[in-house]
Amino acid sequence: MIAELTEQVAWQAAASVPDPEVPCVTVAELGILRQVSMEDGVAVAKVTPTYSGCPATLAIELSIEAALRDAGFEARIDRVLSPAWTTDWITAEGREKLRAFGIAPPVTGSGKAALFASPDVCCPRCGSVRTIRISEFGSTACKAHYQCQSCAEPFDYFKCI
Amino acid sequence: MALFNALLELADDHLVLGHRLSEWCGHAPMLEEDLAMPNMALDLIGTARVLYDHAGKVEGQGRDEDALAYLRGEREYRNCLLVERENGDFAVTMLRQLYFAAFMEPYWQAGLDSSDEVIKGVAGKAVKEMAYHIRHAGEWVIRLGDGTEESAARMRDAVEELHCFTEELFEEGAAEGVDALPSRAAIRPIWQATIVRIFAEAGLSMPEAVYPQTGGRSGQHNEVLGHMLAEMQSLHRAHPGAVW
Numbered sequence: 001m002i003a004e005l006t007e008q009v010a011w012q013a014a015a016s017v018p019d020p021e022v023p024c025v026t027v028a029e030l031g032i033l034r035q036v037s038m039e040d041g042v043a044v045a046k047v048t049p050t051y052s053g054c055p056a057t058l059a060i061e062l063s064i065e066a067a068l069r070d071a072g073f074e075a076r077i078d079r080v081l082s083p084a085w086t087t088d089w090i091t092a093e094g095r096e097k098l099r100a101f102g103i104a105p106p107v108t109g110s111g112k113a114a115l116f117a118s119p120d121v122c123c124p125r126c127g128s129v130r131t132i133r134i135s136e137f138g139s140t141a142c143k144a145h146y147q148c149q150s151c152a153e154p155f156d157y158f159k160c161i
Numbered sequence: 162m163a164l165f166n167a168l169l170e171l172a173d174d175h176l177v178l179g180h181r182l183s184e185w186c187g188h189a190p191m192l193e194e195d196l197a198m199p200n201m202a203l204d205l206i207g208t209a210r211v212l213y214d215h216a217g218k219v220e221g222q223g224r225d226e227d228a229l230a231y232l233r234g235e236r237e238y239r240n241c242l243l244v245e246r247e248n249g250d251f252a253v254t255m256l257r258q259l260y261f262a263a264f265m266e267p268y269w270q271a272g273l274d275s276s277d278e279v280i281k282g283v284a285g286k287a288v289k290e291m292a293y294h295i296r297h298a299g300e301w302v303i304r305l306g307d308g309t310e311e312s313a314a315r316m317r318d319a320v321e322e323l324h325c326f327t328e329e330l331f332e333e334g335a336a337e338g339v340d341a342l343p344s345r346a347a348i349r350p351i352w353q354a355t356i357v358r359i360f361a362e363a364g365l366s367m368p369e370a371v372y373p374q375t376g377g378r379s380g381q382h383n384e385v386l387g388h389m390l391a392e393m394q395s396l397h398r399a400h401p402g403a404v405w
Contacts, residue, residue: 081285137200
């Protein structure tokens, strides 16, 4: 049986694509995939980049396009810049998966205040808040490097932006 | 055409500074900074790409971001002179970054209300990134300025070397009368306040009278830009239209 090519089916196909740099979460859980709609028989996915210079942006767009084609759709990707992506768009499930993967999820509430407030970052391994920032910048643009003072685990923190 | 030229100025500032920062990759004094500078370079180059793409569409002559970045000569570049300055030592690089970010953060803040959807979108992203750059570079300026005798002397030298290039940041340039873009002159008091605050903590004094160096907005650059572009553009020009 061939699945009907509806908006819902298209969303499911696109939403299941993992992020190339943080593969434990999907593009939908990260909030990068904003919307999938059918326009004249073409599945149009609206995608918002995380950072201006995120090198994964193109890879993400190509993966979503490929996933839609594999599901039988003609597909197009629209890159949407405004409103700008914020870590507030990461879903609760996405945050839990990041934590389980060993990446401290962003503390909710983005914006300039959050950016400069030295947030209470919890160690993803032992849950302690006794953590220190090692480096403003981590393995990718979206992460900073922290270390837990309780269990000594070094870990990535997904920055609030 | 005014909007196209104004977008080019903005894009060139970001690409040139981004390229300069990327030159540190593999040469930084510590691993942390070796990660930090390419990260910041990516922010800047990413912003430049969106601006070039937009400029190309505004121009309507079929030039894409690559054509604008790789196929214009030095005299056609419209970046301010500050961003093309060579990296020098770490004090020079960090001060250059602070001067630029302390200007761009309030600039993009004003850009959030732009009537141009692309500018608005870029601003939403870049305003937060620039806040990060100010914090990073600001911490270094304070650490070096308020550090050892050697680091403080280098920081003072950096101020002496770069301060004369800051005046150009506030020239309206091609953006004069372009409603879609924020006024550069209006940013001055905010920039000044940021620098004064950080300098006070760093034990640095603001230079009193400097002779402003300008000309970048009309394509009159220092020799260093030509050298930089030669390296940056050589691959693209040697293999036009090559795909990976």
